[in-house]
Amino acid sequence: MTERAEIQAGGRFGTQVDRGVARAACPAVFIAAPASGQGKTTVTAALARMLRNQGKVVRVFKTGPDYLDPLVLAQASGQPVDQLDLWMAGEAYCRQRLFDAALEADLILVEGAMGLFDGEPSSADLAALFDLPMVIVMDVKGMAQTAAALVAGLAGFRDDIRIAGLIANACGSPRHRELIEAALPPDIPLLAAVERNANLALPERHLGLVQAEEIREDLETRFETGAKALLAEGLAEALLQLPPVTFAAVQAGATEALPSLHGQTIAVARDAAFSFIYQANLDLLERMGARLRFFSPLTDECLPPCDALWLPGGYPELHAAQLAANASMRDDIHRLFAADKPILAECGGMLYCLETLTDYDDQIHTMLGLLPGHGAMRGRRGCQGMQTADLPEGPIRGHAHHRSVSEGTPEPIAHGRRQRHPAPGEAIYRLRRLTASYLHLFFPDNPAAVASLFGQGTGHTIDTEESNGCN
Template sequence: MSDTAYCPALFLSAMASGQGKTTLTAALARYHSHQGRRVVVFKTGPDYLDPQILALASGASVEPLDLWMAGDTFCREQLYRAAREADLILIEGAMGLYDGTPSSADLAVAFDIPVACVINARGMAQTVAAIGLGLARYRPEMRFHGLVANALGSERHRQLIEDSLPDDVRLLAAMPREEHLALPSRHLGLVQPGEAEDPDSLSLDARLDAAADLLEGQALTELPTAVAFEPQEIDTPPRALAGKRIGVARDAAFSFIYAANTRLLEAMGAELCWFSPLADTSLPEALDALWLPGGYPELHAAALGANQSMCEAIRHLDARGLPILAECGGMLYLQQTLTDQDGICHPMAGVLPGHGEMRTKRGCQGMQSAPLAEGEIRGHAHHHSRSHDTLEPIAYGRRASHPAPGEAIFRRGRLTASYLHLFFPSNPAAVAALLSRDAITTPSVHVERYQHAE
């Protein structure tokens, strides 16, 4: 008997960013969940925010799929596992269908998954058909399932689009212009579920339900044909962290955590000890290492700076020479100060020299790997801040598709910090070494603790 798993699957992409594909994917997941189906959703590329919305919509955790950052083997293994337990697999793309290397189209072709493309039709009608035709025919080997026209102003608007399409390009859904259903966002992307909501607006759950209701009776809700997913053997990670207690910051300020990262640490034997730099006054006991992931420290800078008991606990752990990994927001927290979007400067932990400042217009994002002494670990950058008066970098991130140096990587003793968000499964052995006391260290002349500027 074959171990091949079969499951209906659909890849939801768009002509560009900002077309409404996250709202549509979440609405479709919520629709099928209401029909009693088990829906597993994946998000293409690096993203911490969209997956939280998609998880709320589907009722199941959402994993990243990326052929560069996560690798072909990881993607195949995740899809096979999902196909064995789900009634429907949905994958939300990133940017436009053909943008990036690898692109959403590359991923869809690699796994022979049919693609539905979203186009925001505001300000055009028949042109939607021309764009849709180009998307459908650009790569003949890709299975094009059809179009979704979003932000329509009227039934006549829908009819003009549908009448312009060739017979072999279906209009799967026509979504009306409903501004009150748009998902709330800010500088790094969508607002996270669980945060305080505007009492004068629909709740996030209510928006998802309403968007799902708009799909009722439309062709998009028909289950696509089943896709074959083959089993994939993956290497068992080394038990290199057996018996190690790793403190992991997790709260409203530090929430950019891939489940694949925590699963890997546990598979390597680590015990994860969660704590909140916002609410707790001390670290968990008997830690062997500390991981400060990214998030939104700029939104909680006053509370983080006021919690000097936690700052002192982290300074003490660092002084003992325990491994610390600080990613993006975690690095900003360890520096001397952080200036928020209102221009207010707040004291931070003062473990590292440096001052973080939020920027309103320019940001940095993209795939990069960290060339560390322990080994190269793939990941990405996504931030709207800058740091100055820092340590001298030990290295710079290597961009996936550009020769220019990427994010600076700082190290002092066993502390490693950078704007990079690392995807641990890309190099388990390097991650284990990074979080081990006996790993490679980089000497530095900066040995004192750094206090915030008065």
């Protein structure tokens, strides 16, 4: 093979090998904003649906550790949505995911987090690293020319980013649009002005957006309304005509071989109470050979036959009465615990493992009681941040975001290590093979530790359905 050889297979915009590194090209846009609450997710979802309606393949990514926005964006785009986070996932992981997406997509959309320059690393850091042109979404209610000044300031704050244009959200009138457009710098066009419309905005709840599964039909209406508004602005043509961005694959040998979970069956709770699941975690477990069996602690009577159990985060406080009433499920999980099978309980999953949970109405509900202690919800104040869980199996990076407290819990085996602050992070508990914490772990950060965490040794599957007479 020559030093640079062209390849015809794969990639809508062509792939190539350059000095042994595979590369793929695809138009890509980074959706950013000066602050949270500007409408990034609303606009990104509308863009994805607009292009999907035209028969285009749109791959969407979400910056940071968010687990709710990706569910909404996946419904809008009809494609899986992954998180891209330089600290939690690493550059190599982000690079490979973008390369893989470029092989199949007509357009890649990356939605930022918070304000453009907030956090370490920030949205701007991610966009600059992969040379992604940025579209600024700004809520322009209550200002006109000042919106243009803010965009100009964002564009000039760093010399390693490039602004492709502005989408003015919540625009009040055609005159309002004219004032903003006339004041923008010549090299930053007004790509679209989205009118103020309550039927466009996505509904929210504490910790973020309402889960997609809860309001699927309502979201469909909002997606289509947003798609029509953006289509009328000519945005589809503008985005698809952007010069393709070239993404490089991670070189062979740059990543270690994955450890094996072959033959292991992991039961994964997934329903309205437990849904804070990184798609990347599921993908990794399957790539390591694990069989995943999804079940609902809310409605199923028993666990599926399994070697291990994963109770992810979610909103157990909204469904605490139903969880408490499912005594057969509680008994089944107790049997798995008594058999010393691995159980990972994250945030909402940890609350489920405690003795009781007090909801926002001060009602106390009986939970599993695997872990001594009591959980309670608290107002609007919350705790969040990036942390590393220093487990006996090895360190795994992750994220905490909760509005509850736990009391009367046992002595933790460790605390999360914060990204930049020396104070101890979230407590990590270990009781038999149960590992519980407020932290949501990002499995691809340390596959070997994950394999040890869920590994069995004997490989004997606990047939909970048969033992408890479940069908």
